[in-house]
Amino acid sequence: MQLALSRKKENVETMSMKKKDRITDFFIFIFLSVGAVVMIAPLLWMVSTSLKSKEDVFALPPVWIPTDISFSKYTEIWSMGPLLSGISNSLIVALSVTIVGTFTSSLAAFAFAKLNFRGKNKIFLLLFASVMIPYPVLMIPQFMMFSSIGWVDTLLPLIVPGLFGNIFMIFFLRQFLNSIPNSIIEAAKIDGCSYFQIFYKIIFPLIKPAVAAQLILWFMAIWNDYLGPILYLNSPEKQTLQLVIANFNASYAIQSDYPLIMAASVVALLPMLIVFMIFQKQIIESIAISGVKG
């Protein structure tokens, strides 16, 4: 809005400038539209393929809108692979980690931002240093650790580490909490609130929007994770959704049943797409902030 106003003011300056600006805007709009088509075309093609029959896929020239749209693949996929258990496994992992992990992370962020204790900055830096360790360095010993207690081929190795919190979320929420005046907490202390009460009565309601955005981003990251699940999960009914569709791809490409593969992939994409559409404002804002602050 502000941008539009200032632009307007500039445009009053000279008529020729205004005209030139308009023409530039027009070409930029065309440029952006072409870009948008390129970005969205593969995804549309995925949907289009999933609605075709097995033979129509190989039609030349290609058909974007199949003459007889068939949703049969979307009913077929459920019996062709453990798609349903994939969805529920992914949900179990993502929900338990984000709910518990968000609680532990925000509690820690509260302590780092608002409480005094010895070694505060050192501990924070230590935690933050873990960001520097790439996962491939940790995955082998982690795997052996979990394997020695019999957790391989269960969802536990994917859940348990996340329950202890997420340093990115702690970092982000700490930044957010720094902008909240300490006097609120002092006042609550005088009123006789315990530290837990201060957290859930005062701090948590204040940081809720930031927490929500971070939670969504974390949920998406877990939902889309592939490397973790492929290390630990072997039995088909234990696998998360991403592994299930990758196996669809591996087994049905030989029979060139592309509509089936694409239908399964659409099902894997759709939940995050819906989440994104609902929360796009919060997601886009918190991403933008993370870049500016980072």
Place this chain on the structure above:
Amino acid sequence: MKTKTISKLYRTEQRYAYLFVAAPVIGFFLFAFVPLMYSVYGAFTNWNGLGQMKFIGFENFVNLFKDEYFYKSMYNTLFMMIGIPIGIVLALLLALALNRGIFGTNTFRVIYYIPVISSIAAVSILWQWAYNGDYGLVNQFLALIGIDGPNWLQNTDTVKPALILMAIWKGLGYTMLLYLAALQSVPKSFYEAAKLDGANAWQSFLHITLPMVKPVTFFIIVTNIIGGAQIFTEINVMTPTGGPEYSSASAVFYIWQKSFGNFQLGYASAMALVLGLFIFIVTLLQFRMNEKSSFDLD
């Protein structure tokens, strides 16, 4: 008397604070620090997951630097980073275009961002199909302009460019969004002052826009290199064997094969350590370079 109550209050506060940060600190030790130490130690042993771990000094590292596949996978990983500068330039262009506040800005932003939120597995499956030599979307498009496209993923020359193109497509929206936020925080007065001084659009871009978005550029380069060094899923889904003549296998792919395929855990740990060190050094260099050439406007 008074100091005693204060210190008691302080002690209570401290106790709660330690309680509140306990979970991430324990998590750090259990799932980062201990594994890291184990990994460092394992790299110097003949660890295979079954027998005793025998200390063998630098043997794994010596073998590593004689291993043709290690070089190949490192080369492939670095090669695929060519996509990073291309993506950055494209994203900056898009952000500049969107920053003009033209019609449909919000819609464009959402569309460009959709590949970012899409799962990498589903996207890899989709692009594997799109790169199909006979019926893929890419070659059908090329046929429209009279080019007979190759079988992208089966050809040593085209498999890496194909993966790069997909990575750019997937990451563009994210980088664009970061740039857009940075551009919107540049004060308009800077441009107005430059205009009064007779600067043209290109000069304003070079001397105002670019320096002002530099911290974001730095952030993008660092995170992209860290992410690029760990590329795995696309390779695993699109070229399950590491591509023709191993020409798309990445470092993490090779580590994964060695550790979870061949159970050469010590050897794979050594490789992971080299990769980790590489990431660390590159990040450090980046920070140094950024410090040297950065300046504050206010």
